Amino acid sequence: MEQEKYAIIDIGSNTVRLVIYTRDKSGRFSESENVKAVARLRNYLTDGNALSEEGVQVLIDTLKSFQEVTRHHQLEAIKCVATAAVRQAKNQEAIIQRVGEETDFTMRILSEYEEAHYGYLAVVNSMSYKSAITVDIGGGSTELTLFEDRELVHFHSFPFGALSLKKQFIEGDTPKNSELRALREFLEHQFLTLDWIEKKKLPLIGIGGSARNLAQIHQEKVDYPLSGVHQYTMKRKEVEETNKWLGSMEFDDLQRVEGLSRDRADIIIPAVEVFNCLMELIDAEIFALSRKGLRDGVFYEEMTKDFEMPVFPNVIEESFYDLAIDYDINLTHAIHVTNSSLMIVRELEEQGILRLTERDHQWVRLGSSMYNLGSYIDSESSNQHTFYLLANRTIDGLLHKERIIVALLASYKNKNLFKRNAALYEDWFTEEELDKFNIIGAVIKFAYSLNATKRDIVEDIQLECQKEELIFSIQCREDWKPEQYQVEKQKKHLEKLLKKTVTVHFHE
Known part of the structure; x- marks a missing residue:
């Protein structure tokens, strides 16, 4: 099937660059080709502020080389924009004409x-x-x-x-x-x-x-x-x-x-x-x-031209939606795991066992929504793949440290694996922060096991604290036996970290 492609040529004072964007399966355009030429057009501006014939020829030759690429990709949607070196040139109209006559491109000079x-x-x-x-x-x-x-x-x-x-x-x-x-x-x-x-x-x-x-x-x-x-x-x-x-x-x-x-x-x-x-x-x-x-x-403006505002309402939400599409995440299941995780941490907060900031609640939401993302590659070693993918992929809206937090939570398997994954980044966090993220990771894993069959059966979670015991009451709308089996396997991680026995009661 023909892929939809779109290209931008950026004629700068130092470099000229061709970038090709290709629409992926999520519907998002991502950069697929990036070709650069060091033209240094600024050096060809004369004392009278005209771009010399030599400079114009350098520009034309560069665009002709890019033309070979755009023709190979059979591109028709091409934006060609120029900035300061051409904008400051007194002969800019003649340059526009030459580009139009000698290449495939129509050059537009951007204002300041x-x-x-x-x-x-x-x-x-x-x-x-x-x-x-x-x-x-x-x-x-x-x-x-x-x-x-x-x-x-x-x-x-x-x-x-x-x-x-x-x-x-x-x-x-x-x-x-x-x-x-x-x-x-x-x-x-x-x-x-x-x-x-x-x-x-x-x-x-x-x-x-x-x-x-x-x-x-x-x-x-x-x-x-x-x-x-x-x-x-x-x-x-x-x-x-x-x-x-x-x-x-x-x-x-x-x-x-x-x-x-x-x-x-x-x-x-x-x-x-x-x-x-x-x-x-x-x-x-x-x-x-x-x-x-x-x-x-330029690209964002073109892609949002049918909308009132060319600014995304929430950058992180856009990024995580793209991740969910790219890695075939079941959004209904992810939302259910996120809701269960949030219910559990709020219960732990009410019991005075956990203290979280509003920012921490965001990490719960993001980490649980991406939990087990690496199963897209291999279910057996999903945790390692999850950590690697989230730690090493640019996620718009998240700083690098924040990306590591989400990667640690979404890949949580046990305390030892958490420690190994965090080892390279220990200097980025306090010991208290790592302890807190360890507990949140265990909570997310626990919540994930509550939806083991992806039937979204959990409706409410209540918690009672009795000295050395935490008693979870899980209200379900269907038979819970498969979930109960998984929960009994996974609750040990919470027990070790909270230093309390965890008892789980299921009921309709």
Whole structure:
């Protein structure tokens, strides 16, 4: 069967990129091809701000190479957008005409507002921050946005980017101290022309290749145990230390830094200076990386054009719905397990045995809804597969630490396996947190066994605490013997963790 495909070509000041999206079985479009060319169009802008003939030819040649790919995939739905380098060119109309005549593509030049707005759309549709400041530093422009309660409040586009900053302030491959001082003074002066960033105390979210490289460099430096950079976070001190470390290197060493693309080695320092300066002015404690950017914003707008708002109401719910479809999760069964899990933890809270926050209740809901997801691959080793899939798959709306919490709960088998899975991430949690997640995992496993036959027979759960004994009263609407057998097998995990005997009574 023919798969539905959609493509976006993003003509930036530093790179030109073709991304192809393919509709999967959940109905969601996911990235299937990503082709990049380092064109550095910003370097072909003349003193009179025209894109030189050589620069135009570089652009045409790059698009012709992409054309081979789009023709091979028989793509018709192709968006071709250009940003600062073409927007700043006085001969932009002639460039549009040349692209239209010599390639398959119709090029659209994005305004400063559109470029900033698409970055904002990408962030709010793939991350759970309600309020933040975003920065998208390209080769020739830098876009900042402020959103509050997930609504765009302010935006600004500065006519400088990593390439133009390098050209303006840094003579050699790496900056001298005097050049860095001049660059920092310039950036601070520029950013303070905005009256909506100073002392905002909001997270700074980085978009684009330079931000992605910063995250990758730091992950390699700290030997990070997880794959993927989307929603990776760094503290302000970590950004400062990485900035100093990169600035102390000779260019040959800089080119060999793990996580840094070789074609960005000469522009990474001015880019990180932008992030560092902004964090100080905003008084931001967190730098978060969004792997989703302008292209994804264009894509979200296209995919939601029939809806009133191009912003998803709940990013996490969207992500978990996609997971359920991808791994053939029985949604009715998952909802029933979740309801049983929530009933049990609330009973334990009422008895003073467990203390949970509202955030913990969210982990109960998410962990129970994905419980045993790995059986999609192999039922015998489902727990290991569940942990690996959830820990290593990007889940929009969940930070990496939060992803591990859900993975630990959804893969719960016993105390020992929980400990082995948590071992790599022990530094991320306190001992009290791990003990709490261990109990929640055992509760979810217990609740799962209450729906062993997937008949959704449990209607109510009551708990009575008597000294060394917990007495569960399970009200069912049908025969419960298969569930009773499973519960008697699984209740030992709760007994060990709560240090109480568990007795379970079933009745209609």
